[in-house]
Amino acid sequence: MTAYVIRRIWQMIPTIAGVILLIFILFNWVGGDPAQVLAGKISNPEQIANIRKQLGVDQPYWFQLWVFVQQVFTFDFGRSWSTNEEVSRIILTRVGPTLTIMVPVLVIETSLSVLFAIMVAYVRGTLTDRAIMIICTVAMSVSFLVYIIVFQWLFGFVLGWFPVQGWSESFWKNLFTYAPLPIMLAVFVGVAPQLRLYRSFFLDEINQDYVRTARAKGLPEKRVMLKHVLRNAMIPILTNVAIYLPGVFVGSFLLEVFFSIPGLGREIITAVNRSDFPVIKAVTVYLAMFTMVVNLLVDVMYKFVDPRVSFK
Amino acid sequence: MTDTLLQVQDLDIRFRVDRKHEAFRAVKGVSFDIPSNTTVALVGESGSGKTVSAMAILGLLPENAIIAPESRAMYGGRDLLKASLGEMQAIRGKDISIIFQEPMTSLNPVFTVGEQIGEVLRLHMGMGLRQARTRAIELLGEVGIPDPQLRVNSYPHEMSGGQQQRVMIAMAIACEPKLLIADEPTTALDVTIQKQILDLIASLQEKHRMSVLFITHDLGVVGDIADDVVVMQNGLVQEQGPVKAIFEHPQHPYTKALLACRPRLDRRPKRLPVIDDFMKGDGRPNLAERKRGTSASDPIILEVKGLNKTFFLKEGLFGKRAVPAVRNVSFQLPKGKTLGLVGESGSGKTTVGLTLMRLHDATSGEVLFEGRDLLTLTDREMMAYRRRIQIIFQNPYASLNPRMTIGHTLVEPMRIHAIGADERERVDMAFQLLKRVGLPEQSFYKYPHEFSGGQRQRIAIARCLTMKPDVLICDESVSALDVSVQAQVLNLLQDLQDEYGLSYIFISHDLAVVKYISDKVMVMNAGEIVEMADSDEIYRHPREEYTRKLLSSIPKGWEIAKVA
């Protein structure tokens, strides 16, 4: 297995190089001169001159690329163009709030989706099944924005069950006062698409030959579903969860914007608005690398989940 | 002498396709008995309803099946078709078990073999975990799996097809059922493995004194193992009775046709009888025999020297693993004759065919056609030779482009090779070819999905003929067809060879078919040629060990057993 891991890490290198190249092309080449970009956003010409020097804007591109690569591997992207805060500090302090919201969301959403999906798969073909599917489709077509606006208004403003916005310094206060409404919102909206997807995974498995064998052995239908089908369906489900894992850090930036949560997602939106390139570049490159690591971990985990997988 | 274990009466099953169309009637009133301690063979071609009937007994039909209320399956005084789900679950796996055609997909890939066998023991016999595991090991030994203590922890994908089927059998007999339903259990297996599995089932049947309902399309197998035979066609039972009566005095024309149209090892009629000869004609086809063989003076049209093909697979950190599929194969194809190429799966026989056509790139060797080595030609030079060597593939459902009309499929090769002066002439030729292969002209405008397997193979043959080839490679071209359809296609191929002087390379795993159609036979194993001789010679006096093993695996069928 070590050989496999080493080979995978070796294969990651061109991809990381590619990501760095893409971000560089996007922000340094297409993005161009910070003077132009920031014109109108920062009025201090000295500040702009400093930034230009730091980036090496007057230097040839390969030099700028080298600067960028150095930045990536020393975790030092300099300072934010707008707030002058250190980019690394920005990232580190914002991750906390995002995770406080997103980890509970991920756990609750996945559990509920799997549970509902099994139940719906059990009654497949009936009116209940089709009704729930249509409800999911309709629910998915209402924009997330509408949900946020309505929920915030209803539960925060009208009923007053939760604060409309805000965040505090205390972790526990956050978790139990400020986080529940956004978490509830995210779970409510996220279950519908997951339910549809997981239901299709279950149905794919139910149509397999080994399920027919299980029934032919005389197993009660419940055991067929919960033991045979579930165990096989977990494979694509886990793959799906793994794909969403890196997205957890970007969080739901909409939630963070609406509820004034100082998370990484809101930080990115602000950065985009202010054309604060260093922040965006840093977050993008690090999340890309994180995604690759997560993919590798998932592939290794596969071996324990799917016995058919072998490492060659 | 033996009492009846299970009685099927007036079985009538329909399948609901959709709301608009009428339900499709798959089984139209079928009745047969299964006595205890007996092997009953349920024989029929595809679409006969045999599998559906068997599945109905255990209530394993898909959700859109409708069973008529008057249908009955009487077992132990109860009608299984009307039993509750709980009652059926108590019977399944315990009193009546079933094994399926595809063992790989019928086993759950994420549980070990031991866990799956143990499951049925724990469910019906109330055994604990450890007890079940011990018993599972015993069962694995009983079905002939070597090293059962080790193999009990294996996963299905770690075993071969034959071993997987043995595991399925072990699971099925674990609770000592009174009836074992075997749904085409050997169809997906190699010939030699097939024989082993059949022997295993027969010995288990005798040892445990259980009944076996054996579903198959292969009459040869039936002759070997069955006590009683039920012949089905189109959802109806055409004939049933003890095996001796069925084979020696068949009554129904369909039974007679089925028995007659399979190529046999002892005779070689000029034309294989087909179903129509019996159903519509008088039933006594011309049985004049055809002599086959090669002589040293035959002109050679294709010569292969030292053909090698190795596949390279990635392995380890940076390495590659060499898998030799074809090793140093050499042979000569005489003009106007048929060279049969026989072997089991993995023997390399298909790779030889594909490499000759340059659909695979050979690793080394020469393929001499009219003195030129085809493997060294450039693509453009090869184009001139493409039309002279053609191939018919195995799967009739995959070899025609589903989105192209038959006409387009036939005209395309003519366009590419500039055959025919203009489009009009090409279309004319296409019509003629359709007639020649026995299809109506209207087929020109239709799509492949409107045709049966046998018809599609004929279209594939017609496509090859558009280019007037010299050599035709038939790569398992009749293996996927029903016996009666197979006979028709073989007759067509023979007619074409007689008329146009075509030379064939006939690749197959079916020894009886190969013997029937070939002049010379080449036996392959693990990429190498094991033996090569005229077809009569090789069947009467096989010299190599492997050849003899292959020949002994052929189900003899009733007739041969009697004659021999």
Place this chain on the structure above:
Amino acid sequence: MSAVLTTPAQAPVQESPGLWMLAWRRLRQDTVGMVSLVIVAFFLAMMLASYTGLIAKDWAKEKGVSYANPSFLAGAENLEAKAMAAKDAAAKAPPVDLSDIDPLAPYYGEWQKRAEKIAVTEVKRAETLPFGGDKWGRDVLKKVIKGSEVSIFVGLAGALIAVFIGTVFGAMAGYWGGFINDLLEWCYNIFTSIPYILLILAFAAVAQATGSFGKGIVSIILILALTGWTGPYRLMRAEYIKHANREYVKAAQAIGASNRSRMFVHILPNVSHVALVQLSAHVVGFIKAEVILSFLGFGVPVDMVSWGTMLAEAQNELVIGKWWQLAAAGTSMAILVTAFSLLTDSLRDALDPKLK
């Protein structure tokens, strides 16, 4: 070959349903699918009418009073309108007389006389509008229609480009394999290792700052297309790999068909249905994405309206009890997206029927 040539010229061309025709028939039987198709067609027609200026041309005109009530709420109170009216009235009231210190005072009378000569149309602002008005009195119904034009256009154009890129790349990678496959897989890995939303925001950041992706909605279309090609690529590549190994393609090779012929004449018609379903699914996804981007201000430019900008305005309106803009934009979007999603499902079932 037989010597007699039969002339097939008069042979009647029989009605033989191709696979597309069969799929269409299956779709026709699917009630949900047909209803969705009709709804989508209606929206498309509306989009064309709006694009050509037949309707909703004057959506930007401030026809109504501020937060005009919808017609069905005609009698309700409208505090904001009253406040605006009061402000207007106050503006028209004669100003305080500062003639002794104001150097311009002697000219006022003359200017007044001149102003009266210029015809000023006093537009009477409407008290109610069919679906209400927004803060500036613009007709919400017209905004919704115009907004749908933008959203649908962006969705369609973006999806078309994304699926086109994905199909071409997928075909090349799947069919040719080798180096081309490795190169395209490398590109794919790069794009997919960045979380999708982040990728879009990164592109949006650059687009916004520099305008290098074009002006107006071209920019957002390009952003969506350049980040969204990966899904279709993956699927089409898998399809091409699957089909390239099928026997009918090998048969085509055996008769001497060229590579180009095999890729486009043989394989493409067999995989185009996958591309079609992808197209439909991406239109849905891109409409939703566009709404969110426009909401955040990264989408359509300020002089255009989209459902997203309407929702942005609606955010603050709800607390003062003005709910109709939220309802209008939210509902019309929900209807279209639902219809399109159901249509996608029905298309998939019709084109690739599996036993349920």
